[in-house]
Amino acid sequence: MDRFIYFILQDYLYLLDFAQVLCLGGAKSPDLKTLEIFSRHALIAVEVERTFHASFGKSLGLSQKQLDRTPRGPVTEAYTRHLQAVARGGSLAEIVAAVLPCYWIYGEVGKRLYRNRPRKPTIYREWIETYASEDYWRPVREQIRLMNQLGASARNSEKKLMRSHFLLSSRYEFLFWDQAYRLEEWPV
Numbered sequence: 162m163d164r165f166i167y168f169i170l171q172d173y174l175y176l177l178d179f180a181q182v183l184c185l186g187g188a189k190s191p192d193l194k195t196l197e198i199f200s201r202h203a204l205i206a207v208e209v210e211r212t213f214h215a216s217f218g219k220s221l222g223l224s225q226k227q228l229d230r231t232p233r234g235p236v237t238e239a240y241t242r243h244l245q246a247v248a249r250g251g252s253l254a255e256i257v258a259a260v261l262p263c264y265w266i267y268g269e270v271g272k273r274l275y276r277n278r279p280r281k282p283t284i285y286r287e288w289i290e291t292y293a294s295e296d297y298w299r300p301v302r303e304q305i306r307l308m309n310q311l312g313a314s315a316r317n318s319e320k321k322l323m324r325s326h327f328l329l330s331s332r333y334e335f336l337f338w339d340q341a342y343r344l345e346e347w348p349v
Contacts, residue, residue, distance in 0.1 A: 168341035170231040173214040178241035180206035185248035186256040236340040240333035247326050254311035258323035262330040264301045267292045
């Protein structure tokens with residue numbers, strides 16, 4: 162349970178930056194359809210996800226103050242800085258490549274854990290069911306389609322950056338989960 166609480170706290174902090182990155186993606190959108198996708202996804206991150214994490218926090222006995230005052234772990238700090246840097250300096254295709262691992266990996270983890278989800282404690286089951294749900298997978302598929310569309314028209318130099326951002330974000334996703342498993346704190 163300590164690892165789950167750590168994970169929820171860090172994920173809660175991560176979401177503010179994630180929503181900002183999605184807003185920057187929206188600002189770089191070439192058309193209303195793409196702008197709508199990024200705006201809706203940013204709103205989901207702010208309203209649904211933060212409410213979801215706040216309700217988990219409450220179930221775990223954490224106050225809103227505790228959620229907001231939790232220090233970022235080392236990986237949370239590094240990962241969000243990576244996303245912010247790509248969003249500020251990169252193209253829309255680069256932003257999608259950088260954020261896609263977050264969408265996709267959570268969905269894959271949710272689907273995999275769903276097969277053997279525990280009945281108790283219910284908080285684990287609720288978390289798993291959320292990320293395995295069709296409601297969660299709809300935006301995942303939207304981002305995958307957008308990635309395919311943007312990748313098809315990208316120049317080779319941009320494709321190279323997209324692959325690099327996707328790979329680094331995937332690595333940060335692994336480290337983000339590992340950070341919670343190890344209850345990682347700053348060494349100094």
